[in-house]
Amino acid sequence: MMHDASSPLPAENSGDDNDSNIIGNAEAMEAYLHAHIPLAAAMGVRVREAGIGSTVLEAPLEPNRNHRATAFGGSLSALAILAGWTVVNCVLRARDIAGSIVIQRSRQHFAEPVAEAFRAVCEGPTPAAMARFLEGVERYGKGRIRLRVAIHTADDRRTGTFEGDYVVDATGA
Numbered sequence: 001m002m003h004d005a006s007s008p009l010p011a012e013n014s015g016d017d018n019d020s021n022i023i024g025n026a027e028a029m030e031a032y033l034h035a036h037i038p039l040a041a042a043m044g045v046r047v048r049e050a051g052i053g054s055t056v057l058e059a060p061l062e063p064n065r066n067h068r069a070t071a072f073g074g075s076l077s078a079l080a081i082l083a084g085w086t087v088v089n090c091v092l093r094a095r096d097i098a099g100s101i102v103i104q105r106s107r108q109h110f111a112e113p114v115a116e117a118f119r120a121v122c123e124g125p126t127p128a129a130m131a132r133f134l135e136g137v138e139r140y141g142k143g144r145i146r147l148r149v150a151i152h153t154a155d156d157r158r159t160g161t162f163e164g165d166y167v168v169d170a171t172g173a
Helices: 026-036 038-043 073-094 127-140
Strands: 046-050 054-059 100-110 118-123 142-153 158-169
Touching: 026 038, 026 046, 026 073, 038 073, 046 073, 054 073, 073 100, 073 118, 073 127, 073 142, 073 158, 127 142
Parallel strands: none
Antiparallel strands: 046 054, 054 118, 100 158, 118 142, 142 158
16 A cells, blocks of 8 residues: 555555564564654654553653753653554554554643653553444444543653544545
8 A cells, every 4th residue: 555645644554564563563663653753753752562452652851842841742742642543553453454544633631741751651442442443444444543641751650641533544545
């Protein structure tokens, strides 16, 4: 499948990556994100875990800081969006489904400033949510899934939450 340049994020099974080696392989997923989503490289994103059940992404403070020497809210949001996107990417790869993933809607809550490295932890969808999502994608070529992400500091303080609706379009794949 060719990547649609108008898509905000790259198509999944684009043929230029070995799908069987990327799910559960933090190093391979990190390389994929850095190559296909330049913001991930600019932010210094590190993949600690990449799978359907859980994804953990980390980012250092320095390239993501604001004028107050705390993490820029946009960086916190971007890391959370990437964590959810990575879960959806892994779901599609596991099912050998080619399609585009976009974030449709999101909501972020910042509980306190973050003055150190931070991470986004996305637990995978519930079995019921996964079944509804996959039914839509496999039956109609489109599906939507809501994922929740927690933002933590390096010392494991929870400093924020994120909720995002991801949409997959596999009709043009």
